[in-house]
Amino acid sequence: MKKNETERTPNVSRRSLLGGAATAAVALVQNALAKGWPAMAVQVGISQYELKLLDDPTRVPGLPPGEVGTRSAFEKLVKKPSDISSRSPLQDLHGIITPSDLHFERHHNGIPTVDPARYELTIHGLVHRPTVFSLADLKRFPSVSRIAFLECSGNFRTGKETMSPQEIAGLTSQSEWTGVKLSTLFREVGVKPSATWFLAEGGDAARMTRSIPVQKGFDDALIAYAQNGEALRPEQGYPVRLFLPGWEGNMSVKWLRRLELGDAPWHTREETSKYTEPVRAPGGGPGKIRQFSFEMDARSLITYPAYPAQVERGWIEIRGLAWSGRGKVVRVEVSTDAGRSWQVAELQQPVLDKAHVRFRHLWRWDGAETEICSRVTDETGYTQPTLKQLIDARGPDTGGYHLNPITPWVLKADGRVFHKPQNWR
Numbered sequence: 001m002k003k004n005e006t007e008r009t010p011n012v013s014r015r016s017l018l019g020g021a022a023t024a025a026v027a028l029v030q031n032a033l034a035k036g037w038p039a040m041a042v043q044v045g046i047s048q049y050e051l052k053l054l055d056d057p058t059r060v061p062g063l064p065p066g067e068v069g070t071r072s073a074f075e076k077l078v079k080k081p082s083d084i085s086s087r088s089p090l091q092d093l094h095g096i097i098t099p100s101d102l103h104f105e106r107h108h109n110g111i112p113t114v115d116p117a118r119y120e121l122t123i124h125g126l127v128h129r130p131t132v133f134s135l136a137d138l139k140r141f142p143s144v145s146r147i148a149f150l151e152c153s154g155n156f157r158t159g160k161e162t163m164s165p166q167e168i169a170g171l172t173s174q175s176e177w178t179g180v181k182l183s184t185l186f187r188e189v190g191v192k193p194s195a196t197w198f199l200a201e202g203g204d205a206a207r208m209t210r211s212i213p214v215q216k217g218f219d220d221a222l223i224a225y226a227q228n229g230e231a232l233r234p235e236q237g238y239p240v241r242l243f244l245p246g247w248e249g250n251m252s253v254k255w256l257r258r259l260e261l262g263d264a265p266w267h268t269r270e271e272t273s274k275y276t277e278p279v280r281a282p283g284g285g286p287g288k289i290r291q292f293s294f295e296m297d298a299r300s301l302i303t304y305p306a307y308p309a310q311v312e313r314g315w316i317e318i319r320g321l322a323w324s325g326r327g328k329v330v331r332v333e334v335s336t337d338a339g340r341s342w343q344v345a346e347l348q349q350p351v352l353d354k355a356h357v358r359f360r361h362l363w364r365w366d367g368a369e370t371e372i373c374s375r376v377t378d379e380t381g382y383t384q385p386t387l388k389q390l391i392d393a394r395g396p397d398t399g400g401y402h403l404n405p406i407t408p409w410v411l412k413a414d415g416r417v418f419h420k421p422q423n424w425r
């Protein structure tokens, strides 16, 4: 071997690669091949024939097991972060569970590092027994798991044709959340009958605080410490977050450190100047501000075919997600003629309460340009509106929160798919 080659790849020699004993070296080359670097193998003097052998996974031993699993190097899944948020790549995902490392993120002042050994949750105010719980204390209570979505109420963007599901609506994700029911803790501390609201406070630099009706705490609120079978990710609130199924993401306070029981809402920044929506007064006249709009309205979105996919004429399985913060999805309809006619799509089991549901609709595309879209109806009878219906109801200044419009895709004759920008401001 020439000297300069040894310098470039100090741990790999032609001999160790082809000798068969050096599994690690083989693994290295396999990895290199997976990443599309056959040049590296060539560098250490492997012939095209030998390279072909190494490229055949039935001719060389595979990689040994690792400490943790890895995603295939061929799968490029990214959340495309900005400074304040990152979005789930909905167009690349299957089924209903979002892989934890692809859960969307929204941080108002960064991700704090919280030491689980020093973690404390204080519950005080209108309670008989004010209590400080450690993480170990919380884990001693009966634990429950449920699959539910989490969606930011600011989850709608539009404006240009080249927008993917991720860019339009990637601020929603779904996990199996595990923790202790808040109702269990409420009974433990003895919430007084006079308590009607509680304040949840985060232990991050934003010190996020929200007022929440006590009733939600007794209904289905969860003090979550796990996500998809492991401890919460730091991005999702490690070690403990509040999780309010079906309600706007902002209220599911991460890095939760304090709950205070009271008899009125606190009117924090996050429920006055933010997370409120101007609405037009009925019959015109001066508008009002809608405050405490907790529930996420039912929504659906076709995730395939969608930008940037390109399809061929013939049979296409239209796929997407539908969900409602008010309960179960009962029906998803798909239109392949710009909303003139609608067909009922198939719902994939399980159809869970306040959860993303996958829908499918088999369709034969004749190759002519058209528009496809979906609309959902939930168990309260609510049907997903168009953006025009939303604006007509709320007025043009409705802001960016709680927008769940039907989202059409334009299918061009060449098979390319584009978002249909919905200009409304």
Ligand SMILES: Nc1nc2c(c(=O)[nH]1)N[C@H]1C(S)=C(S)[C@@H](COP(=O)(O)O)O[C@H]1N2
Pocket: 103, 104, 105, 106, 107, 108, 109, 150, 151, 152, 153, 201, 202, 203, 204, 206, 207, 208, 235, 236, 237, 248, 249, 250, 251, 252, 253, 254, 255, 256
């Ligand atoms: N403490 C704290 N909790 C928080 C936030 C925050 O910045 N700090 N962001 C909120 C917002 S706006 C949303 S949409 C969700 C996002 O949760 P995720 O990052 O786990 O997806 O957390 C909420 N809880």
Ligand SMILES: [Mo]
Pocket: 106, 151, 152, 153, 154, 249, 250
């Ligand atoms: Mo949010």
